[in-house]
Amino acid sequence: MSAVRGLVAALAVAVALVLQVTVFPHLAFEGIVPNLCLLVVVAAALTRGPQFAVVLGFLAGVALDLAPPADHVAGRWALALVVVGWLAGRMRQDVKPTATTVVATVAASSFVGTSIFAISGLVLRDPALGVPDLLRVILVAVVWDVLLTPFVLPLLMRMFHRLEPARTA
Amino acid sequence: MGPLDRLRKPSGGFGGRSRSRAGRERRWGGSGQLDDGSRPSRSLLVALVLASLTLITLDYHGGDDSPVESARRAVGEVFGPVETGTATAIRPFTAVPDWFRSRGALNEDVARLQAENSRLRSAAATEDYDRNRLREYDGLTAAADNLGYALVPARVVAMGSAQTFSDTVTIDAGSTAGIHPDMTVLNNDGLVGRVLRVTRTTATVLLIVDTDSVVGGRVGESMEVGFLHGRGEIGGDGRLDLDLVDGAEVPASHDTVVTWGSKDGAPYVSGVPVGRVTSVYSSVRESTQRAVIDPYVDFASLDLVGVVVPSGTRSDRAVIEADGSLR
Incomplete structure (x- = not known):
């Protein structure tokens, strides 16, 4: 069953990635789109805990790093989403997260994830952008992700919950 | 999690009252699975980081020859067709606003007139350049030979997000369409970018507004050469910086900048209009002139582009030859 669960999660990441690069650029604000892959990782972390989420985060990150039209140094999104998966998994202290905690987790995860990506770029001198520009992009990205949370997170979390009984206790 | 574990352990084993302990265990039982899972998760976390x-x-x-490139190519072969398919599927919906503005034959007329307008505008914009060029070269034949190229038409199917701080797009033509890395990409309005890498069915294009992009540019009026750097912004305020090699030369506002061209037309062929000078700064320290260029191409709404290929390239689609004929 765990193979099925992994397959469904990987499929969710692939769908999120394709939507993120093909559909959302038409709705983008100054080129900034909601990070659907990050939302999938957060949903997995909130329903299934950090262990599952870090693996999914790594997979989603590598996909974001390698799928066209990506051209940045590979591994940067992988690093960011692994940390996001772990942090969001830590948030799951109570059994059922409320709407407020979900939104707060998404906002924090989006901020941390995009920041790690931006900082890794500063270290590698990949984007060569100023800090004010980076901050503006990060903040808009957080707003996008929070705006999409009520539409996307319940669906994803229900999906991951449905897969939960498959877990051999 | 270390401090929390330490806090929890004494409270779990504290006192002999079995009832409270049982209650506590039940409560933690819900997330006990999580705790069981979280201990190996730290080593897993370290491993994945x-x-x-x-x-x-x-x-x-x-x-360029890192092992990651082959992985990129393999992932591109899988995701490329999916991206192309999705873009094709949603194209009717993204075209809905156009459909509301003008319908049927009217729409067709507008598109035809827009194309003609762009062509005339770019012809007018490069007039100075062309005239200078003709004067410099021996005859018309040489110039025509250099400017004559074939185009492979392609559509933009995916666009990198601004969060990645790089401006790249995917187009739906790849190596089977005769496209190779380091080819010039342009559209009706002017220079778009260059091809970075290709898969069989798609190609990744680096836009000239990317911070990594450097294009040799030439001011059409004075034939002065310089280098165009992207600022990493797309949309209405996307601008390029032009550093002129000759510090004494001051480009005028509204001067047109065209590509300077490289050997064998890779990565940029010469004479493609790039943009128009909006303002000029002089830097005393670096003793160069820096001009700000407003690109002709609207990068936020890129759709149909052409990839410059050598005339006579074999392709899986119709190729637009230098004389405008389809082949």
Whole structure:
């Protein structure tokens, strides 16, 4: 069953990635789109805990790093989403997260994830952008992700919950 | 989690009152699975972080022939067709606003007139350049030979997000359409970018507004050469910086900048209009003139583009030849 669960999660990441690069650029604000892959990782972390989420985060990150039209140094999104998966998994202290905690987790995860990506770029001198520009992009990205949370997170979390009984206790 | 564990352990084993302990255990039982899972998750976390760092190091130091490139290509072969398919599927919906503005034959007329307008505008914009060029070269034949190229038409199917701080797009033509890395990409309005890498069915294009992009540019009026750097912004305020080699030359506002061209037309062919000078700054320290260029191309709404290929290239689609004929 765990193979099925992994397959469904990987499929969710692939769908999120394709939507993120093909559909959302038409709705983008100054080129900034909601990070659907990050939302999938957060949903997995909130329903299934950090262990599952870090693996999914790594997979989603590598996909974001390698799928066209990506051209940045590979591994940067992988690093960011692994940390996001772990942090969001830590948030799951109570059994059922409320709407407020979900939104707060998404906002924090989006901020941390995009920041790690931006900082890794500063270290590698990949984007060569100023800090004010980076901050503006990060903040808009957080707003996008929070705006999409009520539409996307319940669906994803229900999906991951449905897969939960498959877990051999 | 260390401090929390330490806090929890004494409270779990504290006192002999079995009822409260049982209650506590039940309560923690809900997330007990989580705790069981979280202990190996730290080593897993460390392993995955190290894996990410390894990937970064491999790609950063490997450059163009790093092992990551082949992985990129393999992932591109899988995701490319999916992206193309999705873009085709949603095209009717993204075209809905156009449909509301003008319908049927009217729409067709507008498109035809827009294309004609763009062509005339770019012809007018490069007039100075062309005239200078004709004067410099021996005859018309040489110029025509250099400017004559064939175009492979392609559509933009995916666009990198601004969060990645790089401006790249995917187009739906790849190596089977005769496209190779380091080919010039342009559209009706002017220069779009160059091809970075290709898969069989798609190609990744680096836009000239990307911060990594450097294009040799020439001011059409004075034939002065310089280098165009992107600022990493797309949309209405996307601008390029032009550093002129000759510090004494001051480009005028509204001067047109065209590509300077490289050997064998890779990565940029010469004479493609890039943009128009909006303002000029002089830097005393670097003793160069820096001009700000407003590109002709609207990068936020890129759709149909053409990839410059050598005349007579074999392709899986119709190729637009230098004389305007389809082949």
